[in-house]
Amino acid sequence: xxxxxxxxxxxxxxxxxxxxxxxxxxxxxxxxxxxxxxxxxxxxxxxxxxxxxxxxxxxxxxxxxxxxxxxxxxxxxxxxxxxxxxxxxxxxxxxxxxxxxxxxxxxxxxx
Amino acid sequence: xxxxxxxxxxxxxxxxxxxxxxxxxxxxxxxxxxxxxxxxxxxxxxxxxxxxxxxxxxxxxxxxxxxxxxxxxxxxxxxxxxxxxxxxxxxxxxxxxxxxxxxxxxxxxxxxxxx
Numbered sequence: 001x002x003x004x005x006x007x008x009x010x011x012x013x014x015x016x017x018x019x020x021x022x023x024x025x026x027x028x029x030x031x032x033x034x035x036x037x038x039x040x041x042x043x044x045x046x047x048x049x050x051x052x053x054x055x056x057x058x059x060x061x062x063x064x065x066x067x068x069x070x071x072x073x074x075x076x077x078x079x080x081x082x083x084x085x086x087x088x089x090x091x092x093x094x095x096x097x098x099x100x101x102x103x104x105x106x107x108x109x110x111x
Numbered sequence: 112x113x114x115x116x117x118x119x120x121x122x123x124x125x126x127x128x129x130x131x132x133x134x135x136x137x138x139x140x141x142x143x144x145x146x147x148x149x150x151x152x153x154x155x156x157x158x159x160x161x162x163x164x165x166x167x168x169x170x171x172x173x174x175x176x177x178x179x180x181x182x183x184x185x186x187x188x189x190x191x192x193x194x195x196x197x198x199x200x201x202x203x204x205x206x207x208x209x210x211x212x213x214x215x216x217x218x219x220x221x222x223x224x225x226x
Contacts, residue, residue, distance in 0.1 A: 031212040041199050041220035043154070048214050086153055090212050098167065099215070101153035 003027050004102040006087050012108045019074040021105045023087030026068065033099065034061050034072045035086040043086070046072070077109045115218035117202050123224045126192060132221045134185040134202030143185040144215065145177060146201040154201055160185060192225045199223075 004025045013019050023032070034046040047054050047061040049070070054061050058077075063070040074081055087102040115136045124130050134143065142161050146154035159167035160179040168177075174196075176188040185202055199220045205213040 033214070035217075041148075041201070041222065043201065043203075043217035045214045045216065048212070050212070088153075098156060098159070103153055104151075 003100050004087055004089055006102040006105050010106045013077050015078060015109055015111050017077050019077050021072045021085050023070045023102055024068060025089050027091045029089040030092040031090045032063055032070050033088045035088060037084045079109045079111050082107055082109050115202055115204055115216050117218035117221050119221055121222050125226055129190045132187040132200055134218055135183055136204045137183055140204035140206050141182060142205045144203040145187050148199040148201055194225050197223055197225045
């Protein structure tokens with residue numbers, strides 16, 4: 001079993017829909033990242049959070065440390081949001097700044 | 112300048128070739144990373160440099176040889192690779208060398224094909 005699990009693995013949405021991607025982890029963490037990877041490779045860091053909630057534009061990330069769960073929400077989704085979304089955690093028991101990655105959620109937003 | 116650049120974007124090499132991947136950042140970051148990513152899989156950490164010193168080697172085969180000539184530049188030297196080494200190679204950097212919980216800034220990657 002992976003230490004970081006994401007659901008769903010694949011998600012297709014219509015433009016304008018509200019989207020939720022979930023991340024559950026089984027290790028102790030000091031911080032959690034949400035990353036976005038477009039086809040072609042480049043990865044962009046969307047959020048780093050260790051508690052509560054963060055918002056940036058149409059993106060909202062929440063984390064519940066007690067439940068070991070985080071969600072990424074996209075409001076008013078747009079085809080340009082189509083990408084792979086990756087959850088990654090810092091495990092303080094592990095090596096310096098080493099991330100444990102989830103397997104990613106492939107999102108396709110159709111016009 | 113807030114980006115990590117990688118060259119080349121694409122590389123095709125034979126199993127007997129020697130080639131190098133290059134990564135550069137001018138954000139004053141003191142930690143730099145190499146990742147390998149196979150299709151539809153998350154990135155796998157290969158190496159971490161902290162203040163120009165190798166701090167993590169994730170048991171990577173010796174046919175991959177990292178080098179950090181200065182704080183802005185990270186190279187990955189490739190020699191006698193195997194076809195299964197074909198992947199996207201991503202470079203990343205973060206601000207402080209030994210600090211945890213930092214945002215990593217990724218480059219666009221080099222897509223490598225070994226024939």
